[in-house]
Amino acid sequence: MADGRRRALVLGGYGLIGAACLRRMTTAGWRVTGVGRDAAAARRVAPDADWAIRDLAAMGEAEWRALVAGADVVINASGALQDGGGDDLGAIHERAVVRLVRALEGSRTRLVQISAAGVAPDAPTAFFRTKARGDGAIRASGLDWVILRPTLVIGAGAFGGSALLRAAAALPGVAPQVLPEAMIQTVALDDVADAVLAAAEGAIPGGTVADLTEAEARSLPETVAAVRHWLGLPRALWAPPVPPVLLRGAAAVADGLGRLGWRSPLRSTAIRALADGVRGDPSAWEAAGGAPCRPLEQTLAAMPAGLQERWFARLYLLFPLAVATLSVFWIASGLIGLARTGAAAEVLTSRGWSDAAARVAVWIGGVADLALGLAILWRPLVRAAALGMAALAGGYLVAATLAAPDLWADPMGPLVKVIPGLVLALVVAALTESR
Structure with missing residues (x-):
């Protein structure tokens, strides 16, 4: 040389x-x-x-x-x-x-x-x-x-x-x-x-x-x-x-x-x-x-x-559990939304949306939820799917705040409960590298 x-x-x-x-x-x-x-x-x-x-x-x-x-x-x-x-x-x-x-x-x-x-x-x-x-x-x-x-x-x-x-x-x-x-x-x-x-x-x-x-x-x-x-x-x-x-x-x-x-x-x-x-x-x-x-x-x-070795050892088994949890959550969310379109659309129609627009919004959301829940199970798409979940969850929060801000005060906490799933998706996205 x-x-x-x-x-x-x-x-x-x-x-x-x-x-x-x-x-x-x-x-x-x-x-x-x-x-x-x-x-x-x-x-x-x-x-x-x-x-x-x-x-x-x-x-x-x-x-x-x-x-x-x-x-x-x-x-x-x-x-x-x-x-x-x-x-x-x-x-x-x-x-x-x-x-x-x-x-x-x-x-x-x-x-x-x-x-x-x-x-x-x-x-x-x-x-x-x-x-x-x-x-x-x-x-x-x-x-x-x-x-x-x-x-x-x-x-x-x-x-x-x-x-x-x-x-x-x-x-x-x-x-x-x-x-x-x-x-x-x-x-x-x-x-x-x-x-x-x-x-x-x-x-x-x-x-x-x-x-x-x-x-x-x-x-x-x-x-x-x-x-x-x-x-x-x-x-x-x-x-x-x-x-x-x-x-x-x-x-x-x-x-x-x-x-x-x-x-x-x-x-x-x-x-x-x-x-x-x-x-x-x-x-x-x-x-x-x-x-x-x-x-x-x-x-x-x-x-x-050190601390990083203990973190890795504990997170190694929690990572697939987190992926499975997100997959089940988003698939279930999508299927429930698609199966109960009328009930889901009523949340929007009761706040002034037309029935057609509300049903289209529910169908788009249900299909997106289902697609992300399935995509995260394919290893090459894990990070993209997790980031997509975080982005879509954030979008839901913004849209709901604009269209139905009263849901933040709902005693069942439908919007508040979205936040842990959003954070979990970001955690999974951060842990996807295998090397």
């Missing part, structure tokens, strides 16, 4: 692991380009970074060759948990990797693949099977490669499973015993980023396949208890068992919501992975010269929890 710095390409650069790798490589003096398909998410995660906005799953080999040209190392931190919500596991984990491998053929570029502990061609979930096939394409190539397979990643930021872990730990007074037989090993996000840097700089031999993990495992409830202690919350007073059928039901609902764009960590793939245990063997990594990964207690001690 013109400035003499080595160049790194980080695929999936705004994800939990990708963003950490991007930052670590940059501070180590590399010239780093992050790659991802969402320009807004990229700017939020690393506003000063160099970004190439690409849909990795849709790129052809020519685009891949142009993208990787001149890179000294390519770090593949892209991935998805489950099909749905715009994600295609076969395209992301397998076909994109095959095209990447072909684009790198004949080059001296090192490929660092971030996979997952437990991948296998005959694994019970598509996530692990597709990851294994992508890893297999790399291992069968003549490239200079290193494959790293982290267990459950814990960092200052939280996404997916690590976010759900915090939310479960923050339940007030309750510690549900979910999958008590499942054994979990973790790895610090900083340790993963350091491992990637070591692999990128050649400190790890080519051809290494290694799990990144702490040495010891603990049960899932013990892991949740450790996070609860880290958050500074008192011990739970009640630890009820969670029947497997309830967990399967939650996973089925989460899978259904995935079709609406919601990437819930409660989807069946995550539940199955937890049930099977998140385990790894650190021996291959340490034999390759890698530094031992710290245990969970040290990981948590290195990132003291």
Whole structure:
């Protein structure tokens, strides 16, 4: 390069692991380009970074060759948990990797693949099977490669499973015993980023396949208890068992919501992975010269929890509840208005409106309420729908004040009761970002 710095390409650069790798490589003096398909998410995660906005799953080999040209190392931190919500596991984990491998053929570029502990061609979930096939394409190539397979990643930021872990730990007074037989090993996000840097700089031999993990495992409830202690919350007073059928039901609902764009960590793939245990063997990594990964207690001690961590943990589960509440409220409001047009129109006709104008106003309002109540259930439209609810509620208040100011003094408080819904919509709009 013109400035003499080595160049790194980080695929999936705004994800939990990708963003950490991007930052670590940059501070180590590399010239780093992050790659991802969402320009807004990229700017939020690393506003000063160099970004190439690409849909990795849709790129052809020519685009891949142009993208990787001149890179000294390519770090593949892209991935998805489950099909749905715009994600295609076969395209992301397998076909994109095959095209990447072909684009790198004949080059001296090192490929660092971030996979997952437990991948296998005959694994019970598509996530692990597709990851294994992508890893297999790399291992069968003549490239200079290193494959790293982290267990459950814990960092200052939280996404997916690590976010759900915090939310479960923050339940007030309750510690549900979910999958008590499942054994979990973790790895610090900083340790993963350091491992990637070591692999990128050649400190790890080519051809290494290694799990990144702490040495010891603990049960899932013990892991949740450790996070609860880290958050500074008192011990739970009640630890009820969670029947497997309830967990399967939650996973089925989460899978259904995935079709609406919601990437819930409660989807069946995550539940199955937890049930099977998140385990790894650190021996291959340490034999390759890698530094031992710290245990969970040290990981948590290195990132003291503050008010923002407790807020996040509590709001993580309240957010979907708030979305559901708004959806039910606005759908019900719309249906009731449309079903009882005459009664609703009477509020206006009794104040001088013509019957036709009153009925048109009721129908427009009912259809708008129903549309917003349905729109907020689709993940890409959550923020727009929430802001639309706030704007429409504000419009109702202004219109009612002009047309029927006496309603403010109504003992049933029909206008006063609009205000909490308006505020809740603004809160939801403020919480919609997932990265």
